Amino acid sequence: MYLPAVHRTGCGSRTSTSQTTTREAGTLAAANHCFARAVPELLPVATAAIGGLARAVRQCRLRNQADRNAACLLFEQTPIPDADFMLTLAHSRLEAVLAPETGGCIARFSLRHDGGIQQLLRPLAHDHASPGPLDMACYPLVPFSGRITNGRFRFGAEDVALPPDPICVPHAIHGRGWRAPWEVLEASANTARLRFVHKPEDAGGWSWPWSFETEQHFSLGLEGLSVAMRLTNLSSAPMPGGLGLHPFFNGRASARLQARLPEVWESGPDGTPTGLAPVPEKWRFDEPRDMKDVDVDHCFSRSEGRFRVDWTDRPFALRIEATGAPHAIVYAPPGEDFFCAEPVSHAPDAVNRPEREDVTGLRTLVPGETMELLCRFLVEEA
Template identity: 40%
Template structure:
């Protein structure tokens, strides 16, 4: 089932059963997030959608293992033959439509760590995504509530993909970046090198990025000069990190607002790297806004 929202010249397609993903975002027929093949919708291939939620953590947990409050946990390796667990489990579960009208939709997911579900995440939670459209753009509110009797580590993020059209330009500012080791896990943070510095708007290029930036100021801008359109991403302060993924020789890239660094749960003082701890009944919520600008 596809749920379509509209406001002014904008339309948004949602695929609740495919990881609560966005399946299309357009302005007067111009795609603002990458196109997805019909086969991906038919077969439920969430990794080929436009955007999906990263709940209850972002990016990798090394080898699917972590210790929390003295208890060792092992997660399923949920990304093919990749050696780490990645992006939580909400993107691999069907979501339910709680409410919907022409320009607004609320999706919800309830997770219970029963049986094999504990390998996805060992704590009970409820997550929501609220999509609210206006003629100027999309506001997406993510929330995560701990419904377990124990405290749980928690994070939020979004994984939107954008078309890598000729001449696409990108701008964002961050204080430092984490290079990756050969195991795809982050090393210590370093100042942003020139090749990865997008503090001033410039062409995207082929920087071979798949890295987490820290000290992100919460804004990013993507401009498509040929289509005379731009997207402005504005995220709440909870999203102090930004993962930028620009694979070589592919027709897409990703700019991902996230609350914490990759593998934060296995770092000394995880909270220093953005990871939160939710007590039983506590809730985490934040917004990401995608503003649409028509260029003159």
């Protein structure tokens, strides 16, 4: 009999009913799912036990992370998630730790190898006092990827003014999912399904005028980790939509990236794109390229959705295969020991670009329509 590994590293006083509701629903969903399949007659006992745990959780006090969000009123008003709530998936030699209430992020993705643990993505530090999404191994991008200039755009009859994100004032960036708690709908030994629902009237100032539902389905197998993302328009009017994942790769000093990325979106001083151009030699990744001296923060177009990351001092490599992601962001900031290769559905600031949607990748979702993105992180011998 299996119960998903749900653990905390600390506790504190809850600040909103929605947080405890999310925790209880996720924990109960996981317990009910597993017990119902394994030992149906024990389901009432399990539900009572988990319910008692949830009641105890109500008495805890969450660490105050308001100082992390002080740059913007929106994030001061957003309910503070329980950063200590983690969900662990395991299969054979692989383990993935999820942080549902901290942006639906992947906190760690690791491989047991030769008697030790090898981190496949940059891991959340075990001793981190108050982690946020920027400290995680990977976070979701939904309902858009990249920047929106000054947080403003017009779509249909809507004039939209999103609040600035603290990391790139005055622009909005990466949507809402990475800044919000996600609900655990289902969990098993090696799978989990998370959901986040946005309603404008409950968004606490994040002024995206369309309702939507988004899910992430994580599945850990012998080959690696797959993440299936879905975005559904729940509103009564068409809305712009986009999806992506933002993984961090560590060990940049010995890392190499290989990907076929034939075009690049040139950008201005503020980082927003100005137009498409052929990729210069310094950013070509057709052959494995050392990342230690690469300085780039750009979106590439006509991506095949395939990347390969290897390390000269590690016996394994990661192959990334994505569908529904014709664009890719490569981010390698100077002075850091990480870089990012992000499969995304559209270019930054696509809502403000004059090009057609088949060029920018932006989707227009009619009411009830769903778009999807699938990304697989496959482990292979180097």
